[in-house]
Amino acid sequence: MKFVPAGVVPFVALLLLQRRPVAGRALLVSGSGCPSHGLCRSNVQEQTRRQVAVLNATAQELFSLYLKCQGEPFSSESDKLCNPAGIFFPAFRVNRTSERKEVMVAMYKLFAFLNASLGNITRDQEELNPVAKELLERLHNTTKTTRGLISNLTCLLCKNYNIFQVDVRYGDSSKGKSAFKKKQQGCQVLRKYVQVIGQAARVLLPHLSPS
Numbered sequence: 001m002k003f004v005p006a007g008v009v010p011f012v013a014l015l016l017l018q019r020r021p022v023a024g025r026a027l028l029v030s031g032s033g034c035p036s037h038g039l040c041r042s043n044v045q046e047q048t049r050r051q052v053a054v055l056n057a058t059a060q061e062l063f064s065l066y067l068k069c070q071g072e073p074f075s076s077e078s079d080k081l082c083n084p085a086g087i088f089f090p091a092f093r094v095n096r097t098s099e100r101k102e103v104m105v106a107m108y109k110l111f112a113f114l115n116a117s118l119g120n121i122t123r124d125q126e127e128l129n130p131v132a133k134e135l136l137e138r139l140h141n142t143t144k145t146t147r148g149l150i151s152n153l154t155c156l157l158c159k160n161y162n163i164f165q166v167d168v169r170y171g172d173s174s175k176g177k178s179a180f181k182k183k184q185q186g187c188q189v190l191r192k193y194v195q196v197i198g199q200a201a202r203v204l205l206p207h208l209s210p211s
Contacts, residue, residue, distance in 0.1 A: 034158035034159075034162055034163075034164040040155040040156075040159050041152075041155075044152050044155055044156060045156070045208045046208075047148070047152055048149060048152040048153065048156070048204075048208055049205055049208045051145050051148055051149040051152065052149065052200065052201050052204055052205060053201065053205070054145055055142065055145055055146065055149070055197055055201075056197050056198055056200075056201040058138070058142065059190075059193055059194045059197045059198075060194050061138070062138050062139070062142060062190060063187075063190045063191060063193070063194050065134060065135050065138060066121075066135060066186060066187060066190055067082075067187060069125070069129050069132040069135045070129075070183045070186075070187065074183060074184075074187060078187065078191075081184055081187060082184070082187035082188050082190075082191040083188065083191070084188045084189070084191050084192035084195075086188070087171060087172075087185065087188045087189065087192070088169070088171045088172070089113070089171070089189070089192045089196070090106075090109045090110050090113045090169065092106055092110060092196055092199060092200065093106070094106045094203055095203055096202065096203055096206055098203070100160075100207045101157075101160070101161050101163070103203055103204060103207050104153060104156055104157050104160075104161070104163075104207075105157065105163065105166055107153055107200060107204055108150065108153045108154070108157065108166050108168075109166060109167075109168055109169075110196065110200060111146055111149050111150050111153065112150060112166075112168045112170075113168065113169070113170055113171065114146055114193060115143065115146045115147060115150060116170045116171070117170075117171055117189045117193075118139060118142060118143045118146060119143065120171075120173060120174050120185075120186075121139060121174075121185075121186040121189065121190070122136065122139045122140065122143065124174055124182040124183075124186060125139065125186070128179055128182065128183065171189065172185075174186075
């Protein structure tokens, strides 16, 4: 089964895009199918499990540090200012009883979105908080882990299901917004990330358990 609605990007093109912030819907890039299975490492499933576990374990710490570095009023009014109800975030409707292929596609959409969002947040924080070295390091490390996870999900989808195109929608860019709005958009995305990553880990990890 191939997913080919409007706004589709072949996996290889998405991997090339991961090194810069992305916003808006993905652009259509021509592609002829899955690359060779040489993309996959022998321990791809175990590596994927570890990456999801790391992201789940560090999400709350990243969000808390982000709030601390933004100062007031974010530190004291995070429930109000960081409420993610008004932002786009990929729907995550799969559960532990969903088909494995459906789970993998949902995970790819989630982490492709997150990777682009982290790029926007990191760019904004380098501008707004250039001396917040610990925060910037954590953002870079989270982005690095997310890129590795996307690469492994790409491999698993191609190898196991011959899926090489997925419709990925990204959030709004923060370019041109005020400093306050940039900070707010970042905390909204990270708050939602904290809420979703735990669910994602619970759903995905059983599907990656050794046979």
